[in-house]
Amino acid sequence: MATVQPADQQFFARLAELNEKFAARLPSTLEQLEALSRQLGHAGEPAFDAAPAAGELQAMLHTLAGSAATFGFRGLGHHARLLEQRLRVLRAFDEVAATEWQAWRAELDDYIRVARVDPKSLA
16 A cells, blocks of 8 residues: 655645635635626627627636536536536627527526535536
8 A cells, every 4th residue: 555645745735725715716706607697688689799798707617617627526617618618609609599698597597506505516
C-alpha cells in the first residue's frame, strides 16, 4: 500500500479548500445567473438574443460547466454545459420562435431552483 506523501496531503488539502470556496460562491453565482436571465426581457422582443445579458449568461454557464465537475458538482456542470450549448444554438439563428426562448428560460429557472436547494442532486 502506498503511503501518502506530504506533497499529496498538501494537494488534497488545497483541493478541499477550493471545493469549499466553490460551494460557498455557488449561491452568488446562481443569483447572478438569475439576474442576467431577468435582463433578457421578454422572448420575442427584437434583438432578444443579442442582449448583452445573453452573452454574459453564455459565458457564465461556460465557466460554471468547466469548474463545477472539478469541484465535485458533476451534474451541476453537465446541466450548465447543456444550457450553454442550447443558448449558443439559439443565439446563432437570426430568428427564433418565442416559445423556444421561453422553454430555454424555463429550463434555466428550473436549473437555478434545483441548484439552490441541492446542487449535488443534479444528475
